[in-house]
Amino acid sequence: MPPFFSFNYNLVYFCWYIRGLAWPAILIGWVAQSASLGMKDSWGPLKALIVASAINGIGDILLCRFLDYGIAGAAWATMVSQVVAAYMMIDSLNKKGYNAYAISIPSPTDLMTIFGLAAPVFVVMMSKVAFYSLLVYFATSMGTLSLAAHQVMIQAFMTCTVWGEPLSQTAQSFMPEMMYGMKRSLAKARTLLKSLTIIGIMLGLMLGIVGTSVPWLFPKIFTPDQNVIQEMHKVLIPFFMALAVTPCILGFEGTLLAGRDLKYLSLSMGGCFSLGAVVLLIVSSRGYGLLGCWCTLLGFQWARFFLTLQRLLSPNGILFSEDPGQFELQKLKAA
Known part of the structure; x- marks a missing residue:
């Protein structure tokens, strides 16, 4: 078997350690990105996103295909791309006159406010991370070929989903003013959501077509092993359908975040994770293989889509309620 696939379970865990090295940079990058978008500066985060995606894609091909580093190479490429993205977003803030490297201690009131906002968002993020981790766990139990094919497809999936993040960030940047600002206009907010949905549908179809075509038509970019290629081709349909709906999901979830509908978002995401975990256990125990895992991912994505929509x-909901009392409450919370 080629070096690209001659790895063991210890190497899989080692890849998670590599990805973990980037977590400080990821957290700092998210804060810097949110600060820029809150000031309606989308160009800085967009440049960081484009550069990170390019580094991740080129790094995957270079390290995995040409240098034979396997899944460890994919992990290093992702880690480096995330560190570079964080640095670029911090540099973008510094160019606006802010000292992004300054450190300050928040007051207890600030901490409680942050906790009230961050706790539900943490549940949302951890539910997604835990679900993708479960996918890797069950793919690992299916053998080397299934795991190798899954690593290729999930990396392609994650690389493509990054392109839908600007829809979420756009909603979080512009929706709050339309929902709770001095010039409140829910009609404009609904118009913006409609535009984001149309863009999301178009972007999703484009990503689905491109993302599916590469492993379908050019699988030897990732591996020359025909057995692994066959495993990859088994999941192309759920891969396409899950990827095509992802940009819309990100736009919808960004709108709910902008509207502070955090309780519903965290409960629905937690429910999707719990149900997805049970389904993964069933499909794994009944021997449905990698296709069963990816069909579960498909159900996870479409459940998120329908629940948020x-x-x-x-x-x-937040886009139709004209209750001024609710508006004042949200305004006080934001303050």
């Missing part, structure tokens, strides 16, 4: 279209 239903919430946004609800007559009592």
